Amino acid sequence: MLLDRAARHLYAHLGSRYRFAWPLLQVPAALFVACGAIAMIASYYDPEPRQVALMLGAATSFTAIGVSLAMRAQSRSFAELMAWRESRDPSPEATREAWVTATNLTVRSFRANSLRVNAIATVPTIVLALIALELPWYEGFVLALAAFPAAA
Amino acid sequence: MLNYSTAEFLMRPLIEDIAAKLPEEFVFTATGLPLGTRLVISLGVFIGLTGLVVAALVTDHGGSGVLLGAIGASIGVGLALTGELAMMLTHAITRPIRDLRRALEQVGTGDYEVRVPVVSSDELGALSNAFNRMAAGLAEREQIRDAFGTYVDREVANLLLSGRFPSEGIAVEVSVMFCDVPGFTAFSERSEPERSWRR
Numbered sequence: 006m007l008l009d010r011a012a013r014h015l016y017a018h019l020g021s022r023y024r025f026a027w028p029l030l031q032v033p034a035a036l037f038v039a040c041g042a043i044a045m046i047a048s049y050y051d052p053e054p055r056q057v058a059l060m061l062g063a064a065t066s067f068t069a070i071g072v073s074l075a076m077r078a079q080s081r082s083f084a085e086l087m088a089w090r091e092s093r094d095p096s097p098e099a100t101r102e103a104w105v106t107a108t109n110l111t112v113r114s115f116r117a118n119s120l121r122v123n124a125i126a127t128v129p130t131i132v133l134a135l136i137a138l139e140l141p142w143y144e145g146f147v148l149a150l151a152a153f154p155a156a157a
Numbered sequence: 158m159l160n161y162s163t164a165e166f167l168m169r170p171l172i173e174d175i176a177a178k179l180p181e182e183f184v185f186t187a188t189g190l191p192l193g194t195r196l197v198i199s200l201g202v203f204i205g206l207t208g209l210v211v212a213a214l215v216t217d218h219g220g221s222g223v224l225l226g227a228i229g230a231s232i233g234v235g236l237a238l239t240g241e242l243a244m245m246l247t248h249a250i251t252r253p254i255r256d257l258r259r260a261l262e263q264v265g266t267g268d269y270e271v272r273v274p275v276v277s278s279d280e281l282g283a284l285s286n287a288f289n290r291m292a293a294g295l296a297e298r299e300q301i302r303d304a305f306g307t308y309v310d311r312e313v314a315n316l317l318l319s320g321r322f323p324s325e326g327i328a329v330e331v332s333v334m335f336c337d338v339p340g341f342t343a344f345s346e347r348s349e350p351e352r353s354w355r356r
Contacts, residue, residue: 008166016170026167031160038159045210049224072160086171097180104175104183111164112190144221150228154205 021091024083028076035072039064039126042155046134046148056137063133064126071125075118082110123156158198161190193247200243204235253281257288269296 015026043064047057089095089103131148134140140148208231209224216223256273263271269292275285298318305314316322345353 008163009169012167013170015167016174023171027164030163030167034159034163045206046224048214049216049227050220089175090171095178100175100178101180101183104172104179107168107172107175109188111161111168112188114164115161115190140221147221147225147228151209151224154202154209154231 021087023090024080024087027079027083028073031076032069032072035068035126036065038155039068039130042152043130043134045155046151049151050138050140052138059137060130060134064130067129068126071122074125075114075122078118079110079114082106086110127152127156158195158202161195192251193243196243196246197239200239201235204238205231207231208234249277250281253277253285257285260288260292264292264295269293269299 012026016023019026040061043057043060047060052060086103086107089099092099095103127149131145131152134148135142135145205228209227212223212227212230216227253273253276260271260273271292272289273285275282275289302311302314302318305317309317
């Protein structure tokens, strides 16, 4: 699989800079989903290009902020893992701790950050979309429901 | 979910690296996101998004009313399909894994007669089949060890069967004790083999 091969290649060649592979891959993926969601929602309203541009700008900016904050929350764990990788002869205890950190980092981040990241990405975007599309406030709930699958 | 999956892919080479250096006495605890939960979330999201996109393509800028209708339809179809589909998929994947895990625990306690049913011809079926062959191999090895142990010391039998016995042999100092049962030769000459063995 392409992603698997790419991950192994980056891991072998980047050394301790491998931690940057996460934002390199996850931020564009999140932005792609955000843009898709805006395109989908916009298609229901027939907006002007400037309105679409405003919504896209808001969605991409707030999504990037949300994902970046989630990455920042993980930075200490990444630093620990990279320190383990750089150590020449890690102790069994350090290896055990590194394994627990590495195997739990993704699920811990998912549980701790998914709600916050989605709130940061969607709430301001929906408010700006309501203003851009000149919709009444209660239609924000419809937009929030429409954005939910993309956010998930 | 997309970010969760990409993060798992990125983490994989690092975890493999760490796992190769884990001590043997390492105690494993399962803390990851269960497969069933992942399937429910993924399927729900895909069905919901597909419904919304299809509705967007077939309706002509209908506004919030049409969007709300599309969301309702997506949620309805999603709830009806996701639960059942996710349950079937989860069952098909996790049940053979659960059977294998239980069987491996039994092998760990020394029960080499345990087998798992090979109920499919896919990767999980191949895994179950490989497990059964491994258990049969271990059982055969145990029988050989027992048979060997009747005639040679158990330590020697274990060394021979471990595969670590060098072809050039090992020089060791040993004490050998020969025993004889008084009158046994004469008894065995006039007895049937089965009777001699029982004696």
